[in-house]
Amino acid sequence: MKKALAVLAAVAVGLSLSLSSVAAEKTLAERHGNAWPKSANGYVVKDQCKACHGDYAKLAEKTKNLDPNPHKSHLGDVDCQECHKADKAKPELTCNQCHKFTIRTKEAAK
Secondary structure (H helix, E strand, O other), rough: OOOOOOOOOHHHHHHHHHHHHHHHHHHHHHHHHHOOOOOOOOOOOHHHHHHHHHOHHHHHHHHOEEEEEOOOOOOOOOHHHHHHOOOOOOOOOOHOOOOOOOOEEEEOOO
C-alpha cells in the first residue's frame, strides 16, 4: 500500500511539473487572450501595456532582483514589443542588439 501511494505521489508531482512547464511555454498573445492590446494598425502601444503592468519605474522595482534589470535602461521607455513579442513565450532583449546580456537573478549572477 505504501509503495502504491509513493508511486501515485511521484506520478502526481511529475504530471504537475510537466503541466506547469507546458503552461510556461504559452506565447504572450496566448497568455493575454482577447486582452492582447492593439492599436488601430495592429501594433501594441506601450501605454496599453503600462495601463495593466505599470510604468517603467514600477516594472523596474518588480524586476530589481534581475541582473541586469531589463526595465531600468539607458534607452528609457522603449516600446514593450521591442522585447515582448506576441508570438514568443520569453522576451528577446532589444539590449542584445548592442550588448550580450544574459538576465539572471542577482543571487545567480554572483
